[in-house]
Amino acid sequence: MLSELKARLKAESCEEYLCGLFEKIEKSSLNAFTTLAKESALKEARRFDKNPGRGLLAGVPIAIKGSISTKGIETNCSSRILRGYIPPYDAHVIERLKSEGAIIMGKTNMDEFAMGTSTETSCFGPTKNPWDQTCVPGGSSGGSAAVVAGGEAPCSLGSDTGGSVRCPASFCGIVGLKPTYGLVSRYGLVAYANSLEQIGPLTHTVEDTALLMEAISGHDERDSTSAEGARHSYLPGLEDGVAGLKIGIPKEYFGEGVNKDVEKAVWEAIATLESIGASWQEISLPHTRYALAAYYVIAMSEASSNLARFDGLRYGERMGEDKDWHTTFSEIRAKGFGPEVKRRIMLGTYALSAGYYGRYYLKALQVRTLIKEDFLRAFKDVDLLASPTMPIPAFKIGERINDPLSLYMADVFTVPINLAGVPAISVPCGFAGRLPVGLQLIGPHFCEAAVLRTAQAFEAATPFHKAKPEVS
Amino acid sequence: MDDVIIGLEIHVQLNRLHSKMFCGCSTAYHDSLPNSHTCPVCLGLPGSLPVINKKAVEYGIKVGLALNCKIEEETLFYRKNYYYPDLPKGFQISQYDYPLATKGHIMILGDNGAERNIRINRAHMEEDPGRLVHAGTIDKAKYTMVDYNRCGMPLLEVVTEPDLCSPKEARVFLDKLKSILDYLDVFDGTQEGSMRIDANISLKGGDRSEVKNITGFKGVEKALSYEITRQKNLQRRNIKVVQETRHFDELRNITVSIRSKVGAHDYRYFPECDLAVMRIAPWVPAIRAALPELPDVKRERFVKQYSLADDHAKSLTSEIKLANFYEAVAARASPKLAAVWIADVLKGELNYRDLSIESFQEEQMIEILQMLEKGKISEDGAVQIIRTLLDRIPIEIGGSPSKIAHELGLGKAEDDAVQKAVREAVAESAAAVADYKAGSERALNFVVGLVMKKTRGKADAGEVHRLVKAEVEKA
Ligand SMILES: [Zn+2]
Numbered sequence: 036m037l038s039e040l041k042a043r044l045k046a047e048s049c050e051e052y053l054c055g056l057f058e059k060i061e062k063s064s065l066n067a068f069t070t071l072a073k074e075s076a077l078k079e080a081r082r083f084d085k086n087p088g089r090g091l092l093a094g095v096p097i098a099i100k101g102s103i104s105t106k107g108i109e110t111n112c113s114s115r116i117l118r119g120y121i122p123p124y125d126a127h128v129i130e131r132l133k134s135e136g137a138i139i140m141g142k143t144n145m146d147e148f149a150m151g152t153s154t155e156t157s158c159f160g161p162t163k164n165p166w167d168q169t170c171v172p173g174g175s176s177g178g179s180a181a182v183v184a185g186g187e188a189p190c191s192l193g194s195d196t197g198g199s200v201r202c203p204a205s206f207c208g209i210v211g212l213k214p215t216y217g218l219v220s221r222y223g224l225v226a227y228a229n230s231l232e233q234i235g236p237l238t239h240t241v242e243d244t245a246l247l248m249e250a251i252s253g254h255d256e257r258d259s260t261s262a263e264g265a266r267h268s269y270l271p272g273l274e275d276g277v278a279g280l281k282i283g284i285p286k287e288y289f290g291e292g293v294n295k296d297v298e299k300a301v302w303e304a305i306a307t308l309e310s311i312g313a314s315w316q317e318i319s320l321p322h323t324r325y326a327l328a329a330y331y332v333i334a335m336s337e338a339s340s341n342l343a344r345f346d347g348l349r350y351g352e353r354m355g356e357d358k359d360w361h362t363t364f365s366e367i368r369a370k371g372f373g374p375e376v377k378r379r380i381m382l383g384t385y386a387l388s389a390g391y392y393g394r395y396y397l398k399a400l401q402v403r404t405l406i407k408e409d410f411l412r413a414f415k416d417v418d419l420l421a422s423p424t425m426p427i428p429a430f431k432i433g434e435r436i437n438d439p440l441s442l443y444m445a446d447v448f449t450v451p452i453n454l455a456g457v458p459a460i461s462v463p464c465g466f467a468g469r470l471p472v473g474l475q476l477i478g479p480h481f482c483e484a485a486v487l488r489t490a491q492a493f494e495a496a497t498p499f500h501k502a503k504p505e506v507s
Numbered sequence: 508m509d510d511v512i513i514g515l516e517i518h519v520q521l522n523r524l525h526s527k528m529f530c531g532c533s534t535a536y537h538d539s540l541p542n543s544h545t546c547p548v549c550l551g552l553p554g555s556l557p558v559i560n561k562k563a564v565e566y567g568i569k570v571g572l573a574l575n576c577k578i579e580e581e582t583l584f585y586r587k588n589y590y591y592p593d594l595p596k597g598f599q600i601s602q603y604d605y606p607l608a609t610k611g612h613i614m615i616l617g618d619n620g621a622e623r624n625i626r627i628n629r630a631h632m633e634e635d636p637g638r639l640v641h642a643g644t645i646d647k648a649k650y651t652m653v654d655y656n657r658c659g660m661p662l663l664e665v666v667t668e669p670d671l672c673s674p675k676e677a678r679v680f681l682d683k684l685k686s687i688l689d690y691l692d693v694f695d696g697t698q699e700g701s702m703r704i705d706a707n708i709s710l711k712g713g714d715r716s717e718v719k720n721i722t723g724f725k726g727v728e729k730a731l732s733y734e735i736t737r738q739k740n741l742q743r744r745n746i747k748v749v750q751e752t753r754h755f756d757e758l759r760n761i762t763v764s765i766r767s768k769v770g771a772h773d774y775r776y777f778p779e780c781d782l783a784v785m786r787i788a789p790w791v792p793a794i795r796a797a798l799p800e801l802p803d804v805k806r807e808r809f810v811k812q813y814s815l816a817d818d819h820a821k822s823l824t825s826e827i828k829l830a831n832f833y834e835a836v837a838a839r840a841s842p843k844l845a846a847v848w849i850a851d852v853l854k855g856e857l858n859y860r861d862l863s864i865e866s867f868q869e870e871q872m873i874e875i876l877q878m879l880e881k882g883k884i885s886e887d888g889a890v891q892i893i894r895t896l897l898d899r900i901p902i903e904i905g906g907s908p909s910k911i912a913h914e915l916g917l918g919k920a921e922d923d924a925v926q927k928a929v930r931e932a933v934a935e936s937a938a939a940v941a942d943y944k945a946g947s948e949r950a951l952n953f954v955v956g957l958v959m960k961k962t963r964g965k966a967d968a969g970e971v972h973r974l975v976k977a978e979v980e981k982a
Binding site (some may be wrong): 102103104110112117120122123124126221222223224225226229230256257258259260336337339340342343344345346348349350357360361364384387388389392396 | 547550551552553554555556557558559586588590591592595596597598650651653773775777780781782783
């Protein structure tokens with residue numbers, strides 16, 4: 036827990052603690068960090084040891100997903116095309132973390148440009164799941180989840196476009212929150228699908244997530260989609276419990292396609308919530324079955340435009356000889372992007388093309404509205420929704436990478452949340468064999484406090500967050 | 508030339524703004540080192556996000572209103588996707604559906620001598636791309652450099668309906684548009700590349716060609732004239748005009764076909780989700796109320812208030828500064844005399860020297876007009892004073908007209924001295940007087956010249972002519 040760590044860092048030595056982490060990372064076989072900022076981190080640690088300061092996260096080391104811009108630290112989105120790109124500026128969340136005293140340890144592995152559910156599309160090769168190194172850690176923020184679960188960093192930031200924080204949190208047995216769209220500034224987050232994504236914390240406990248949220252949320256005038264309003268503290272009221280809370284169980288999120296062990300763990304979790312004072316009822320989110328198709332059309336369309344800037348001209352790796360402009364940038368893009376990124380750029384380009392725009396993109400936006408309305412309707416009857424985060428536990432590395440459709444299907448319970456823009460958390464709720472299972476709690480827009488409070492009550496009533504993998 | 512159909516797309520840099528369209532970078536990049544006016548946003552660095560410059564939208568609405576457009580309730584930005592090295596994001600933030608302003612019109616003096624309306628299809632906002640700098644000439648350069656200082660400059664694109672009938676009308680339209688922009692104080696036309704024009708042109712019944720990226724109004728006239736000749740020649744030889752994009756080569760004064768490698772453009776417009784929809788309707792009343800008096804209205808008022816000829820009123824209202832200068836002078840001198848001297852003389856002398864009205868002072872003009880009215884100087888003398896004042900810039904600024912009149916000895920000769928010279932000259936020119944009496948009106952010029960010589964040019968030539976004629980007829 037970060038509150039304990041903070042006390043320990045003050046009492047002992049931050050530099051020593053950090054050296055211990057770096058030693059572990061350097062010996063690690065997880066392949067979770069892609070860039071270490073050892074020198075600057077140790078310098079910050081020494082400064083903390085001399086004068087701890089009073090920040091919310093004073094002295095706390097944190098790992099950052101490879102898609103979040105960090106001044107002076109390579110930010111490459113695990114893509115060859117961005118190798119060597121050292122941003123001249125910090126993302127809003129990084130500025131916030133630094134001003135709260137956190138220490139940036141380095142950048143973590145991810146699916147290339149956050150396109151994936153397994154961290155296997157990275158140009159650095161897959162990250163391994165600390166619970167079973169033959170399994171994927173989930174994605175796309177797989178590195179950020181693995182470093183926390185594997186004890187290489189006490190906490191991290193990921194980004195969630197269609198489940199990219201919650202999926203790896205679920206697969207790695209930790210806590211991960213996708214905030215309401217607009218709660219955390221996206222300034223400095225390299226865009227994959229800008230209308231869907233949010234930066235979110237990955238931590239061991241709900242309290243840690245609450246603490247990180249207090250640090251990174253709040254209005255930023257550089258992000259026009261950033262919500263107005265002052266920063267919010269999520270710690271007061273966190274322990275208020277779930278007495279009287281009405282939980283909706285979306286019937287579309289259970290049944291066919293859901294692993295039996297996963298389903299069992301989630302029902303037990305619901306029973307636990309009931310035992311501590313919540314009530315539940317079945318509800319319906321009728322447009323769920325259209326969510327995946329709509330999500331992929333929107334995400335790929337946006338991606339095809341967002342990734343157009345990578346032409347090798349201004350930053351990133353210069354590959355081969357320069358020829359004329361069209362040849363050079365085409366060659367750089369052909370070499371620099373991996374197959375999944377190319378697939379999504381091509382599909383997105385197609386969906387936006389003249390004659391198809393109405394049939395795909397506009398249609399997907401209409402579905403998006405229907406899905407959002409599903410949630411708004413549900414929240415008239417219940418306070419929160421509960422479901423499995425992922426229909427399956429972590430799968431084997433290599434098992435699905437050549438079957439993109441089956442990978443896309445795994446996002447079925449996470450993408451509707453991004454389409455609706457509501458907040459959702461994944462908390463550990465049991466095991467399927469040796470692999471962790473995540474419970475997803477979904478709240479109305481800007482009701483992070485209720486989501487966190489419920490997750491906190493659940494965590495207090497269960498032992499799962501204490502389970503640690505044995506990482507060799 | 509009623510068989511010619513022309514439509515214009517005019518890209519106007521709103522360069523009176525202090526910051527760029529979507530970031531805080533300064534717009535005063537002229538004379539700066541390349542790429543020194545940039546930031547993560549206008550360089551399109553990964554993760555950066557645009558923020559709308561509200562002032563730019565306000566300026567856009569201002570122009571929309573001045574062009575008699577309908578301002579939309581809500582306006583929305585789109586991404587226009589294409590690859591080019593001057594475009595760091597691989598898309599340009601522009602507008603598509605729901606542009607700022609639609610369906611306007613402005614009045615111009617048509618080729619047939621009558622005022623007529625040119626319809627405005629729309630006016631929308633976008634960001635300027637960077638600038639490509641070739642090492643040497645464009646076809647021989649081994650490499651090209653990019654300067655992103657211009658990237659993200661606020662642009663307003665004004666699109667006309669195909670209502671213009673000749674290159675001259677296109678020119679007149681552009682002059683009028685420039686004059687309106689000048690009145691609104693949103694645009695400084697003296698900066699290089701601040702207005703760029705795409706022209707669509709066709710002959711009745713034929714396909715159209717689009718000439719892209721013409722800078723300068725003379726360029727538009729020349730490019731269009733060339734296109735008309737080219738298309739007419741093709742028609743004459745029974746060759747079909749193909750619909751294509753052409754480039755205007757300013758050095759050779761011709762247009763050349765540019766074969767785009769991409770083929771037909773599909774810009775894949777879709778909404779820019781990083782920017783929210785803007786409700787602009789509530790802004791309109793305040794912006795409308797603050798609009799200045801525009802050229803047409805001012806011109807009508809000048810005709811009425813100062814009893815000016817329409818030509819003079821039009822000339823004086825072409826630029827806001829000139830109009831203001833005139834009104835300041837007219838308040839303290841004869842308005843009619845002021846109009847003649849400012850519109851017919853001063854403006855020409857300024858143009859000849861490539862100077863603006865700011866080079867001349869109201870006080871100077873007032874003093875010159877007063878000396879004229881009191882007969883202290885001749886009209887020729889007044890012209891000489893104006894020229895001298897302008898020629899002394901920048902060594903002397905704000906010189907005194909009366910001092911110059913004195914320095915140059917331009918004070919009008921005393922009347923009796925002139926009379927004396929006239930009498931003497933007539934007496935000395937018996938032959939010329941005889942010729943005149945025999946019917947040669949021109950013979951008097953010799954006598955007038957003699958008088959001018961005797962008075963060393965200080966007399967007013969018109970006045971001398973009258974006096975000589977009277978003297979001769981008396982004899
Ligand atoms: Zn900038």
